[in-house]
Amino acid sequence: MSSAELGQIAVNALLLSGILALVALGFSLVWGIMNIVNLSHGAFIVLGAYLTFWMYAIWKIDPFVSIPISMAVMFGLGYLIQRSLINQVIRAPLLATFLLTFGLEILIVNLINYFFKADTRSVQPAYSGTGFTLGPVRVPYIRLGALFVSLALVLALGAFLNRSRLGRAIRATGMDLDAARLSGVKVATIYGLTFAIGAALAGAAGSLLSTQVAFDPNLGGPYTQRAFVICVLGGLGNVVNVLIGAALYAVIEVVVGSRLPALSQAVTFGILVLLLIVRPQGIAGKGFY
């Protein structure tokens, strides 16, 4: 392997890890606070991608400008879903929320399929495909922009959870539901907001992905799986863990993808299962946010 090839692999892994961190961020928050593995996360990502696609197709809104709009829409939808459905069974055994979100995923993906058809789409603004070269290594502008947006959102969520009153209430609810309730936290509202933030972050990830990959209604499933693997690799409990997990996963995916593309998932899951058995709490994880 030449040094140029190595450099390109490193840059690709870095750019990939940015978007993957955002993909996993909302998933990790919902899992850490509410102990829900949200299998409809991928469907929210797809919805974000379609929102950006339609805003660009109809009103020519730049995909980066449409991110806040798609986040706002997904925030509202996430809050509604959480309050009306998930909060109703949140203390039931684990299989219940697991299957409930799986049912939601099937439903949302099928409805997208029904209304928007299974055509492959992509968002290509004027600057897509452009980039700059750094020695022998190529850096596309869109992916670099996505990396910055992802990092900004990761840091913003970290600051929100650590510094703001609402963020601390969210963390308190994740640590001890009853204690939080006794301190005057409205738990149902907090759960609703947490899930809504998770959905909004998924929407942002979808908006960014729509400019990087061609997508169809089934884009989400593999990203839900990636989000899970990232959370396991990095561990729950802190936004920094998501960054660590995403970086590790990106390296695995880029290296395995260039060597054994047909067995990429077999290798990735092999690593995952081994890691789970050796260290179930992740590489740097604690239980909570």
Added chain:
Amino acid sequence: MPKPLRFLLFAVILAGLLFLPRVVSPYKLLTYTTVLCLALMAQGWNFIGGYTGYAAFGNVAFFGIGAYTTGLLMLSKWQLPFFAAAPAGALLAAIVATAIGLPVLRLKGHYFAIATLGVAEALRQIAATWDSLTQGATGIDLPVRSDSSFFYYVALALVVVGLVVTALLERSKLGYGWVAIREDQDAARMLGINTTLFKVLAFALSAVFAALAGAIVAYQNIHVAPDDFFKVEYTLRMIIACIIGGTGSVWGPVLGAAVYQLLSTYVWSHFIELHPTVLGLIIIFFIVFLPRGLMDLFRRLARPGPKGRRIWRDLLLANVRASRVQ
């Protein structure tokens, strides 16, 4: 229901099912065979997911192993008959389940669920890439057998065996051990239950059932390809069948499989494009309102007490009242 009446009902239903191939068209019979195969898979999942409480999300792996082993042995130079190839597939599935189960069953909750999901996905990729054995993504073609009642009777016999096995195990040391693990694994271990052994047995038994269903479906479809025989949808269907009927009960998986598959066939033939939406709505409805399934609903309805519209509201809202946050 008193016991003699129950046996009588069972005998009547069984006699009706035995005569079914004589009165319905071969196409209709195909639907009923599908119901029986789903019931078989659901019965298997019930051991690990229902009684032992481990949310196995990868049982389609054993379905696929059963299908491929049966097909490959029937096509091999020995040309094994179906009744030798299918048990071989079941045995291989049990061995694989034990090998996978020993490490993976140490995981709990979400981790176990996703790990099993990943194992199934990995097996699909292996089946799609191992060209010299499985002919890759093209798949393999089995010998043709055209009498559709053959598959129906084989599946029916296995489902009846499954019912008997479940009923016997439910009242055995093994069955009680599974339930103890489900309710509190640490307490079960303190009581002297070899939890690893019990869990692996449940997992292997669920693999046997899934593999036998895979063998039947493979022989009936005469073509086995990785994308058809390792799809997550099969896992989902067996879990949904169990949930609809009632997990951790003898009749639940069979009842759930019948309700789900007949409903699904109806939806499929009338609103093909929205089929998954309806599937999603069924899942959501049962998880929110009837997570313990129809068997539990019947049991609660049979209880003495006031009847009328209010009782229905109470029955449907009991779960939400117990598990929501406010």
